[in-house]
Amino acid sequence: MAIKVHGGLLSTATTRVLACLNEKELDYEFVRVDMLAGEHKKEPFITLNPFGQVPAFEDDDLKLFESRAINRYITHKYADKGTQLVFDDPKKMAIVAVGLEVEAHKYDPPASKLTWELGLKPILGMVTDDEIVKEQEAQLGKVLDVYESGLTRSKYLCGDTFTLADLHHLPTLDYLMGTRAKAVFEARPLVKAWADGIMARPAWQKVVAMRNKH
Amino acid sequence: MAIKVHGGLLSTATTRVLACLNEKELDYEFVRVDMLAGEHKKEPFITLNPFGQVPAFEDDDLKLFESRAINRYITHKYADKGTQLVFDDPKKMAIVAVGLEVEAHKYDPPASKLTWELGLKPILGMVTDDEIVKEQEAQLGKVLDVYESGLTRSKYLCGDTFTLADLHHLPTLDYLMGTRAKAVFEARPLVKAWADGIMARPAWQKVVAMRNKH
8 A cells, every 4th residue: 555645735625635544544645746836737747637636646556636536535445444434334325425515515615715715815915805705704604504403413414423524624624713714613603613623633633733844 | 215306307416316316227206396486495395405405315214415415325325226337346436436526526617507508597588698608618628628538548437337427417418418518519529429428328318308398
């Protein structure tokens, strides 16, 4: 087994994969892609991902891209290692599959836009667009209302254990909790407790420590 | 086994699920949700999907939403029925997982916007926005360039057999091939042949026939 992750530590898609590898207690080599130099748009990276986006992933001769697909592979192939993040039982599997799609299609669009406006633009010396922030905070609030209601029934999004669906929220969640969008989470006590709980996990804190060193 | 699909036949998310059920040769009951009357925004539908969007799905006591999650459940639970659309082998599974994410995050955004502008707005008596069409056709073209290149190496998107990743394209593809956006596909001969091939599958034609009857 020789796992390599090619990416950048500011990239939410990259840290999504690193968080999963840490939960599964797998060793890997991190290969930094210099995105400011445009390395992700040329060879050799473009052979790993024809869409020119980080991360790209290698496990021996298998080459993958798209963070959520990479994590589905990791959790399937290394099912018996580290934290159990997905299930084989069809009903349990299906409930996590719904959670994964809700993250990708409902939570991520506003969360990513807010991460860009409030988390990344300031780092890059760009100006935040307040109109977009207001609009996306309202959108995110609607999704978190559904989460708040679900969290009255279970500790995590897909039941009483932490799953891949919870994990996929971490990279944008971590950015947003350091911005004024934090208030959108704090207005919903169960969502706030869930967010604090998953961000405190050692596997995620290992990613944060790695990012802070760079 | 008692499968029910609640949805609308103009909804691409609904027909995505029906196409999968047909490929798996499963029986199901189709429950029409009257979206013009707003049935998807109130009880009892909202209990099936708190986000108020079609389709919702039931298999005995299991209730799911999000078309791509529903199809992941169907293909996992009924792995031995009908067409094999996903694989258990980790490498094969991973390649289909990448294809599924590319459909959801690269192909679907422009394809859905074009479906709305060119396929649905005319049906609803609304005016197509030509600027959006131009912009989204250019975006779609870039994705199809990557597909064209991949199709020099295999007959389908994820290898030499039809998989769930191909299937997920069908609902928007079918709309777009009936509009001027057809030219974006026709400009790429391997993409055009792939599109014609998957649209001709009996499982999809069964969905088309069902839709045309309504």
